[in-house]
Amino acid sequence: MRSRTIAENMKYRIMTPRDLLSLLATYLGIFSIALCQSTCPIRCLCYLSQLPRTIMCSKQGLEVFPENISDVVQELNLSNNLLTNITDDINRLLDLRILKLARNKLTSLPEDLSSLKSLRTLDLTANNIKHIVDIRSIVQLPSLTVLYLSKNPLSKLEGLMSASTRALDASHCEIRELTNTSLDDLPELTMLTLMGNPLKDINKTWSPKLQWLDMSDCLLNYLRPDTFNGFPALEELRLSNNPTLVYSTRNSTLTHSKLKTLDVSRCNLDRPGLHGLPSLTQARLSRNIIHMLPDRIFAKNRELGFLYLNGNGIEKLNMSTFEGLVKLQVLDLSANYLEVIHPLTFHENVELKVLNLSYNVLYELPSLTSTVTTLDASSNLISDLDENFLANMPKIRSVILSNNQLQRFPSKLKSTSLKNLDLRRNRLVEVCNDTFLQLPQLLKIDLSGNRLTEAINPEIFRNNPDLNIIKLEDNPWRCDCIDLYLMYSFLTEPPAKTVDQSLLCQNPSNVSGYTWHTACFDIWNKSLYYNKDRTWGFVMIVLLTIVVLFGSFISIRHMMRIKRRAIEQRQQLETLRLLRQRRNQVAQQQQQQQEHIEHAPEPRIHPLELIGPPSYEEAIQMPRLAQSLDNLDEISETTSVRVMGSADNIRYKYRRTRRTKKRIQSEDDLFRREERRHERLRRERNSSTGNSEIILPQSQRNSRANMARRARRNSAISDSIETGSGRVRVKPQTPSSRKRRQRYTVYDGHSTDDEDSDVQPVGSSRSIVIRELRREPKSAYRESVVEQDS
Numbered sequence: 138m139r140s141r142t143i144a145e146n147m148k149y150r151i152m153t154p155r156d157l158l159s160l161l162a163t164y165l166g167i168f169s170i171a172l173c174q175s176t177c178p179i180r181c182l183c184y185l186s187q188l189p190r191t192i193m194c195s196k197q198g199l200e201v202f203p204e205n206i207s208d209v210v211q212e213l214n215l216s217n218n219l220l221t222n223i224t225d226d227i228n229r230l231l232d233l234r235i236l237k238l239a240r241n242k243l244t245s246l247p248e249d250l251s252s253l254k255s256l257r258t259l260d261l262t263a264n265n266i267k268h269i270v271d272i273r274s275i276v277q278l279p280s281l282t283v284l285y286l287s288k289n290p291l292s293k294l295e296g297l298m299s300a301s302t303r304a305l306d307a308s309h310c311e312i313r314e315l316t317n318t319s320l321d322d323l324p325e326l327t328m329l330t331l332m333g334n335p336l337k338d339i340n341k342t343w344s345p346k347l348q349w350l351d352m353s354d355c356l357l358n359y360l361r362p363d364t365f366n367g368f369p370a371l372e373e374l375r376l377s378n379n380p381t382l383v384y385s386t387r388n389s390t391l392t393h394s395k396l397k398t399l400d401v402s403r404c405n406l407d408r409p410g411l412h413g414l415p416s417l418t419q420a421r422l423s424r425n426i427i428h429m430l431p432d433r434i435f436a437k438n439r440e441l442g443f444l445y446l447n448g449n450g451i452e453k454l455n456m457s458t459f460e461g462l463v464k465l466q467v468l469d470l471s472a473n474y475l476e477v478i479h480p481l482t483f484h485e486n487v488e489l490k491v492l493n494l495s496y497n498v499l500y501e502l503p504s505l506t507s508t509v510t511t512l513d514a515s516s517n518l519i520s521d522l523d524e525n526f527l528a529n530m531p532k533i534r535s536v537i538l539s540n541n542q543l544q545r546f547p548s549k550l551k552s553t554s555l556k557n558l559d560l561r562r563n564r565l566v567e568v569c570n571d572t573f574l575q576l577p578q579l580l581k582i583d584l585s586g587n588r589l590t591e592a593i594n595p596e597i598f599r600n601n602p603d604l605n606i607i608k609l610e611d612n613p614w615r616c617d618c619i620d621l622y623l624m625y626s627f628l629t630e631p632p633a634k635t636v637d638q639s640l641l642c643q644n645p646s647n648v649s650g651y652t653w654h655t656a657c658f659d660i661w662n663k664s665l666y667y668n669k670d671r672t673w674g675f676v677m678i679v680l681l682t683i684v685v686l687f688g689s690f691i692s693i694r695h696m697m698r699i700k701r702r703a704i705e706q707r708q709q710l711e712t713l714r715l716l717r718q719r720r721n722q723v724a725q726q727q728q729q730q731q732e733h734i735e736h737a738p739e740p741r742i743h744p745l746e747l748i749g750p751p752s753y754e755e756a757i758q759m760p761r762l763a764q765s766l767d768n769l770d771e772i773s774e775t776t777s778v779r780v781m782g783s784a785d786n787i788r789y790k791y792r793r794t795r796r797t798k799k800r801i802q803s804e805d806d807l808f809r810r811e812e813r814r815h816e817r818l819r820r821e822r823n824s825s826t827g828n829s830e831i832i833l834p835q836s837q838r839n840s841r842a843n844m845a846r847r848a849r850r851n852s853a854i855s856d857s858i859e860t861g862s863g864r865v866r867v868k869p870q871t872p873s874s875r876k877r878r879q880r881y882t883v884y885d886g887h888s889t890d891d892e893d894s895d896v897q898p899v900g901s902s903r904s905i906v907i908r909e910l911r912r913e914p915k916s917a918y919r920e921s922v923v924e925q926d927s
């Protein structure tokens with residue numbers, strides 16, 4: 138709160154003259170600083186506010202050392218000017234760390250540089266310094282570590298003194314010789330390049346800390362074995378492009394115990410001569426004239442990891458050539474004259490990862506035993522490959538066979554690790570359907586520049602799920618659009634496996650030079666639409682069929698239900714009619730009987746007594762009879778009892794007897810009984826015409842007639858059983874199933890079961906009756922009869 142009020146007060150305070158003065162002073166101060174910064178030397182750019190504080194005056198055609206350089210400068214760049222000398226004024230620049238004077242016309246440095254205590258890098262490249270004496274003031278620079286003297290007409294390094302210099306670039310000078318004193322006064326020197334000097338001889342030169350020495354592009358001729366003994370710390374030696382250099386003879390070779398990296402490419406070596414260099418890890422012997430590699434020539438180079446022997450004239454490799462190179466990782470044998478390689482040539486190089494055999498004259502590739510991951514055998518004359526050629530390379534990932542003469546790629550090539558297969562520019566005419574089958578890891582195939590004409594079935598890649606690049610350009614495709622379609626969609630469906638534009642037709646001539654897509658656009662699209670139409674049509678037809686079928690099913694079911702209901706109604710009506718007829722009859726009979734017998738306790742007439750003979754329709758629908766005629770007899774004997782007794786009792790009794798008997802009845806029994814039944818029926822009919830007519834009551838007569846009818850029907854059924862045309866029920870009956878069926882019979886009245894049909898006439902007709910009776914009110918029973926009569 139308080140500070141805020143103060144601020145507000147200040148805002149409205151009236152300015153005093155003193156305030157004005159101080160404000161003016163501030164502005165002046167700022168202005169003077171700006172003025173100070175603007176004292177950047179003419180034609181220079183000053184970046185004094187950044188680190189390192191830099192003044193750039195390069196390429197300005199400056200002829201004299203600029204005046205008034207700010208003494209806070211840390212990096213001063215005066216290269217590419219026309220300076221001929223540096224004034225002592227430079228001693229003002231106490232903070233100077235980097236001084237670039239390259240490409241001027243300096244012939245010397247000031248005698249006194251003692252104030253430049255911070256100077257670390259001095260670049261005097263491409264000046265006109267002829268003698269080290271002219272730059273001897275370098276010795277006064279206590280911090281100098283990097284000194285560039287390249288492209289000066291220096292002929293010697295002797296006399297160059299610097300206690301701190303670590304890196305000296307004296308390349309492209311005119312140094313012809315390194316003597317025993319050349320580097321004497323550079324005790325801290327670790328890096329020296331003498332590249333591009335006309336250096337011929339190195340004579341007992343000594344430099345205890347030198348690690349890195351470049352003498353490439355010189356004129357070195359012969360290096361004695363002890364040449365580098367004066368450089369005990371030497372690790373990397375570059376001697377490339379010394380066209381006549383030889384360091385190894387039959388008897389002796391260059392020796393150094395610490396040297397790790399040697400580059401002697403483009404020299405005149407006729408043998409590797411590395412056996413004096415046991416610490417070597419990397420050797421470039423490219424483009425020499427090594428024609429022969431003796432057995433075990435590298436046996437002493439157990440540390441060697443990278444060996445470049447490309448561009449020599451090597452004609453042969455022996456099984457033991459690379460023995461002992463247990464750490465070899467990269468072996469470049471490209472551009473030699475190798476014709477044959479022994480399969481076991483590289484079997485000892487257990488760390489080998491890259492093997493370059495390109496640009497040789499191999500006409501076949503053996504099944505090399507090797508741990509390589511990359512095998513480059515491009516640009517050879519290989520015309521045939523063994524299908525096992527990857528069998529002994531368990532880690533192979535990439536095989537490059539471009540620019541060979543393969544006309545056929547082996548089928549069944551097997552490798553579980555191969556990812557990249559380069560078959561560019563061969564003479565392949567076709568790809569077999571199982572070529573890539575056993576290369577499950579394949580990611581990339583390059584088949585461009587071959588002679589493929591026919592569409593490839595994408596099926597051949599069915600076992601290469603990770604395949605995402607297939608190059609097929611520059612093949613003389615014959616554009617049979619229908620055949621090409623599968624392949625095209627396989628290749629170009631996103632993510633695309635190939636570049637659409639790279640697929641060009643060669644045949645037929647009217648589409649030569651067009652892309653597949655352009656040439657086949659019409660056909661593919663037409664067939665696509667056609668397919669689409671056909672698919673839609675098919676779908677529509679199927680739908681319609683389903684609808685029609687469903688509709689007809691529903692309507693048929695409905696019709697059947699209606700029919701069934703109509704039949705049921707007709708039956709009910711029929712039964713009702715019959716019932717009423719019977720009632721009338723019974724009523725008459727009762728009236729007659731009442732005159733003879735006392736009959737009072739029965740309140741209702743038993744439904745059984747009401748049943749008259751079934752009509753024809755009723756009989757047809759009644760259950761068929763398959764009972765024994767013995768039972769028929771029983772029935773006839775007990776009819777009188779049945780008439781009087783309860784129907785339930787009777788049914789119970791019959792079932793009990795029949796269950797025990799029928800369970801053991803066979804079909805033969807049935808036939809036999811059927812015959813017997815026929816006979817008895819005949820007999821009965823005969824006798825019935827005689828006496829029984831009068832004795833039997835009406836109901837019993839009816840039931841007899843019923844029985845007879847049923848028996849006739851049953852005989853027809855048994856006939857059908859005999860001929861095998863009818864329904865045969867030979868399935869054994871379990872008690873439960875029978876019970877079920879009985880229940881069904883009782884409640885439904887439509888059962889056609891043969892076994893229970895002896896009970897059925899009673900049960901079924903009774904059930905109908907009962908149903909009908911139940912519908913009528915008990916009290917209205919007789920009235921309805923009366924009504925019917927009236």
Ligand SMILES: *[C@@H]1O[C@H](CO)[C@@H](O)[C@H](O)[C@H]1NC(C)=O
Pocket residue numbers: 179204205
């Ligand atoms: C350098 O500074 C001096 C005095 O400070 C002045 O006389 C001279 O003109 C300046 N030179 C340049 C090139 O600015």
Ligand SMILES: *[C@@H]1O[C@H](CO)[C@@H](O)[C@H](O)[C@H]1NC(C)=O
Pocket residue numbers: 317318
């Ligand atoms: C350098 O070699 C010369 C002869 O070439 C010899 O006189 C001189 O003593 C040698 N100097 C050293 C330090 O070895």
Ligand SMILES: *[C@@H]1O[C@H](CO)[C@@H](O)[C@H](O)[C@H]1NC(C)=O
Pocket residue numbers: 430431432453455456457
């Ligand atoms: C190659 O090895 C065989 C035996 O392994 C030997 O007889 C032959 O001289 C060797 N050839 C070369 C060039 O080393």
Ligand SMILES: *[C@@H]1O[C@H](CO)[C@@H](O)[C@H](O)[C@H]1NC(C)=O
Pocket residue numbers: 447471472491493494495496511513
């Ligand atoms: C093999 O050598 C050739 C030529 O020397 C080079 O072009 C190619 O890239 C090399 N292959 C590998 C895999 O390094």
Ligand SMILES: *[C@@H]1O[C@H](CO)[C@@H](O)[C@H](O)[C@H]1NC(C)=O
Pocket residue numbers: 570571
């Ligand atoms: C591959 O092609 C050959 C003949 O070219 C045929 O007999 C074989 O059934 C084909 N196999 C598959 C998997 O298509």
Ligand SMILES: *[C@@H]1O[C@H](CO)[C@@H](O)[C@H](O)[C@H]1NC(C)=O
Pocket residue numbers: 645647648656
């Ligand atoms: C090229 O000619 C063939 C018949 O020779 C024909 O079927 C095809 O449609 C033609 N293609 C084009 C793009 O005209």
